[in-house]
Amino acid sequence: MPVSDLMQLAAELIFLGSVATAFVGAAIAIFNPILIRGIAGLALSFLGVAGIYYFLSSPFLTFMQVLIYIGAICVTLVFAVMLAGNGAEKKPEKRKPLPTLMAALACSAFTGFLLYAALTAQWKAAPSTQLDGSPGRIGEAFLSTYSMSFELISVVLVVAMIGALLLSRDGRDKQ
Amino acid sequence: MLSYLNYLNDTMPCLMAILRLIVCIVCILAFVGLNAAYLVWLERKLAGRIQRRIGPKEVGPFGLLQPLADGIKLMTKQLFLPDGIDRILYLLAPMLVMTTAFMCFVTIPFGEGLVARELDLGLLAIFAFASINVLGLLLGAWASRNKYSMISSARVVSQNVAYEIPMLLVVASLLMVTGTLNLHDIVAEQAGGFWNWNVLRLNASPLMPVAFLIFFVCTLAETNRTPFDLAEAESELVAGSFTEYGSMGFGLFFMGEYANMVVGSTLISILFLGGWNCPFGIFPGPHWLFLKLYALISTVMWIRWTFPRTTFYGLLNLSWKVLIPIALVNLLITGALVKVF
Numbered sequence: 001m002p003v004s005d006l007m008q009l010a011a012e013l014i015f016l017g018s019v020a021t022a023f024v025g026a027a028i029a030i031f032n033p034i035l036i037r038g039i040a041g042l043a044l045s046f047l048g049v050a051g052i053y054y055f056l057s058s059p060f061l062t063f064m065q066v067l068i069y070i071g072a073i074c075v076t077l078v079f080a081v082m083l084a085g086n087g088a089e090k091k092p093e094k095r096k097p098l099p100t101l102m103a104a105l106a107c108s109a110f111t112g113f114l115l116y117a118a119l120t121a122q123w124k125a126a127p128s129t130q131l132d133g134s135p136g137r138i139g140e141a142f143l144s145t146y147s148m149s150f151e152l153i154s155v156v157l158v159v160a161m162i163g164a165l166l167l168s169r170d171g172r173d174k175q
Numbered sequence: 176m177l178s179y180l181n182y183l184n185d186t187m188p189c190l191m192a193i194l195r196l197i198v199c200i201v202c203i204l205a206f207v208g209l210n211a212a213y214l215v216w217l218e219r220k221l222a223g224r225i226q227r228r229i230g231p232k233e234v235g236p237f238g239l240l241q242p243l244a245d246g247i248k249l250m251t252k253q254l255f256l257p258d259g260i261d262r263i264l265y266l267l268a269p270m271l272v273m274t275t276a277f278m279c280f281v282t283i284p285f286g287e288g289l290v291a292r293e294l295d296l297g298l299l300a301i302f303a304f305a306s307i308n309v310l311g312l313l314l315g316a317w318a319s320r321n322k323y324s325m326i327s328s329a330r331v332v333s334q335n336v337a338y339e340i341p342m343l344l345v346v347a348s349l350l351m352v353t354g355t356l357n358l359h360d361i362v363a364e365q366a367g368g369f370w371n372w373n374v375l376r377l378n379a380s381p382l383m384p385v386a387f388l389i390f391f392v393c394t395l396a397e398t399n400r401t402p403f404d405l406a407e408a409e410s411e412l413v414a415g416s417f418t419e420y421g422s423m424g425f426g427l428f429f430m431g432e433y434a435n436m437v438v439g440s441t442l443i444s445i446l447f448l449g450g451w452n453c454p455f456g457i458f459p460g461p462h463w464l465f466l467k468l469y470a471l472i473s474t475v476m477w478i479r480w481t482f483p484r485t486t487f488y489g490l491l492n493l494s495w496k497v498l499i500p501i502a503l504v505n506l507l508i509t510g511a512l513v514k515v516f
Binding site: 006007034036037040043059060062063064066067070071072074075076078079081082083134135 | 300303304305307317328329356
């Protein structure tokens with residue numbers, strides 16, 4: 001077997017490795033009862049997703065994923081857990097039947113919808129000329145084609161900020 | 176015979192690539208390890224001089240074998256696991272800190288072609304990997320279930336969040352001038368002489384020296400060095416995040432800290448001080464980068480043994496009320512000047 005084929009194989013293995021990392025991390029995040037380990041799993045999952053971005057030939061997205069999702073969001077989550085106190089010794093509360101049923105229904109409906117969409121959609125073939133995921137092109141796309149979604153994201157952030165202010169304000173009044 | 180030659184032709188570039196990869200990894204590991212070991216020695220020597228002592232001198236000439244002795248001691252010590260810790264995270268955290276420190280070196284160019292992997296987004300990659308470092312400290316602190324560690328980790332987060340903002344703002348204004356995230360190109364733009372260095376590019380932005388100072392202060396804070404070492408304040412928090420760590424667990428945290436210091440100083444030299452360019456435009460080469468790098472590190476140590484620790488409010492106020500406004504003004508001025516000229 002020529003070495004170039006071996007390199008190809010190695011590249012594919014690394015790709016599958018990042019997919020596996022994303023899945024394993026997500027599984028840890030969902031199933032681990034210890035909150036802080038769940039966050040560590042989430043960070044692992046984000047790392048796997050960053051690896052997939054790299055194979056989609058956008059190193060910019062890869063590093064942004066690591067910088068924002070692991071470096072900022074996971075750190076903030078860990079910090080929030082620390083402020084909330086040590087939850088490791090607490091046993092999870094027993095599930096109430098009605099909310100569990102409703103959550104299960106909603107989740108399966110959403111999964112069904114996603115599956116239906118994925119199976120019936122007319123998938124376009126990948127473009128033959130690959131666009132480079134360079135920061136310049138991404139910036140242009142954000143400020144022209146996708147300027148609407150770009151602005152909407154900022155609205156989401158504003159809502160989150162107002163919510164946070166409201167929560168902290170309320171907490172101070174109670175004291 | 177011919178088929179064998181064809182085979183060789185086909186395989187040689189790949190084999191060379193693999194060989195280069197291995198050499199790069201070994202070099203980075205050796206560089207980080209040696210730096211961590213001998214920077215501790217340098218720090219002890221400098222501290223000694225500053226305090227009118229002579230520092231380590233017993234082991235080897237000038238105490239030069241002291242790091243080796245320290246390393247052997249750390250590695251042969253029992254890996255002690257305290258009661259009530261989160262075992263998995265306790266063991267993973269130091270490795271996370273060390274790995275991310277290693278990863279930062281992958282895209283740092285030390286000279287023309289002296290880089291493990293040249294990336295167009297090299298600067299971004301370094302910031303991305305460096306940002307994981309905090310997560311390692313946090314997880315280690317949480318896993319060791321110690322109140323000193325917890326207090327320290329709360330400080331680490333607020334400190335890092337506070338100083339990452341002015342740092343990135345300053346970098347953003349610098350990038351407006353350079354127009355690239357490629358570290359090699361950033362250095363190439365500063366060739367010629369010290370008047371071409373980014374720190375003195377007053378025509379691009381008159382606030383460039385201020386930007387340099389802000390970046391330097393932020394590096395001090397991000398690497399938890401005095402006067403911002405509140406996370407590891409020995410007199411009140413024992414050893415901060417790694418209070419419960421012994422033997423090589425502690426060793427890895429310690430090495431990670433020194434590695435991050437090297438990364439920070441290298442970044443300052445590359446971004447502001449012309450990288451491997453000579454101040455007078457003759458004989459550029461890696462030796463200039465190393466000279467600047469170790470001069471900066473010695474400055475950092477000099478500051479550590481000269482200034483006392485700030486208070487926590489002083490630290491946060493400095494960032495939010497002083498550095499961030501100046502960095503924002505700097506960003507505006509640079510943007511306006513880039514747009515006008």
